[in-house]
Amino acid sequence: MRSGPQRPRSTACPISAPQPKPRARRSPAPSTMRPRTRPRWPRRRESSSRWRRHASMGGCARATSRATSSSSPVRRSCCRRGWTKIGPTNALAEAECRELEERYQNLAEQLEDITEARADLEDLISKLRQEEESRYEAVFGAVAANFHEYFSELNPGGRATLRHAEGEDGPRSGVEILVQPPRKRLQNVTLLSSGERSLAALALVLALDEVNPSPFTILDEVDAALDDANVDRFGQMVARLGTKRQFLVITHNHVTMSYASTLYGIHLDESGSSHLVSVRLDDIRKPATRAATTAQAG
Numbered sequence: 001m002r003s004g005p006q007r008p009r010s011t012a013c014p015i016s017a018p019q020p021k022p023r024a025r026r027s028p029a030p031s032t033m034r035p036r037t038r039p040r041w042p043r044r045r046e047s048s049s050r051w052r053r054h055a056s057m058g059g060c061a062r063a064t065s066r067a068t069s070s071s072s073p074v075r076r077s078c079c080r081r082g083w084t085k086i087g088p089t090n091a092l093a094e095a096e097c098r099e100l101e102e103r104y105q106n107l108a109e110q111l112e113d114i115t116e117a118r119a120d121l122e123d124l125i126s127k128l129r130q131e132e133e134s135r136y137e138a139v140f141g142a143v144a145a146n147f148h149e150y151f152s153e154l155n156p157g158g159r160a161t162l163r164h165a166e167g168e169d170g171p172r173s174g175v176e177i178l179v180q181p182p183r184k185r186l187q188n189v190t191l192l193s194s195g196e197r198s199l200a201a202l203a204l205v206l207a208l209d210e211v212n213p214s215p216f217t218i219l220d221e222v223d224a225a226l227d228d229a230n231v232d233r234f235g236q237m238v239a240r241l242g243t244k245r246q247f248l249v250i251t252h253n254h255v256t257m258s259y260a261s262t263l264y265g266i267h268l269d270e271s272g273s274s275h276l277v278s279v280r281l282d283d284i285r286k287p288a289t290r291a292a293t294t295a296q297a298g
Contacts, residue, residue, distance in 0.1 A: 139211060140164075140175075146207035154199045154233055157182035177204065194225040202234070206241070216246040223253050235259035 090096075144162040151160035160179045167174030179200045180186040189200050202222050209217055219238075223231045231253055238247050239259040249256060257263060258281075265277040 142211050143204075143207050146210045147204050150203035150206045150237075151179065151200060153237060154203055154230065155181060155196075159186075160200060160203060195227065195230065198222055198225045199230065206237075209245070213245060216248060218248045218250070220250045221252070222249075223251055223256050228255060231255045 140162065147162060148160050151158060158179070158181045160177070163176045163178060164172045165174035165176040166172075177189040177200065178186050179189050179192060179196065181192070181196055189197060192200065202219075205217070205219075223234055226234060232255055235256050236259065238249060238256075241247065242261065249260065251257065261280070261282050263279045263281060265279075267275045267277050269275065
């Protein structure tokens with residue numbers, strides 16, 4: 001070591017080494033990728049049966065599952081609380097179950113009987129409808145034929161017929177009456193005159209009576225709108241049918257009266273009382289017929 005005087009140190013700050021400049025951070029490039037996040041697992045929903053069990057036992061289901069690994073006394077106490085909330089058992093449950101089973105069996109047998117009865121009724125209804133349809137068609141055809149026959153006799157040269165029409169109960173529940181007088185076209189009965197309608201109505205009544213005869217028939221002034229020729233034909237028809245059936249005809253026409261077998265008249269006297277007068281024309285016609293026959297023979 002040197003023993004001479006030491007050089008004094010300078011008090012000035014030493015020149016430090018140049019420090020490196022901090023680097024500027026580069027902003028990351030924009031990326032379309034989403035940042036990683038923790039996946040959200042869907043919560044497991046409890047089933048309805050488990051929820052009911054949880055509600056009925058006061059949340060004991062979860063406590064039981066959690067306490068299974070810890071200790072058994074907790075599980076037993078939880079089950080005991082659940083049983084307490086359920087309540088006591090019904091001692092008559094078995095008897096009530098048997099009664100309900102018997103009732104169910106009886107009701108099932110009754111339902112089966114009702115089903116069979118309904119099927120039988122439906123079969124019977126279908127058969128009756130078929131028979132009704134067949135009978136209706138037969139009667140309809142017979143009435144239409146008789147209607148044409150009687151109308152052509154009352155009105156020579158004319159014709160009449162019946163046709164199915166739409167009614168209130170179905171497409172074939174109505175009847176249309178078509179009439180064709182001499183030298184006219186076939187048309188509905190509502191378009192005819194009063195005399196022609198009277199002849200058509202009389203022919204239809206006689207046609208129905210021919211299919212289903214009645215003990216007697218009452219005709220109330222059906223000849224009021226007829227002329228003398230039609231009244232004469234009407235009287236002849238009534239006289240011919242009167243040999244098989246009885247007709248009660250109310251009339252003021254003398255031509256119609258001449259074809260009757262018996263006349264009944266109501267006489268009103270001056271006092272206002274009425275009296276019944278009857279005449280049997282057959283008793284008058286027989287002597288006249290005998291006298292005419294004798295005169296022709298002589």
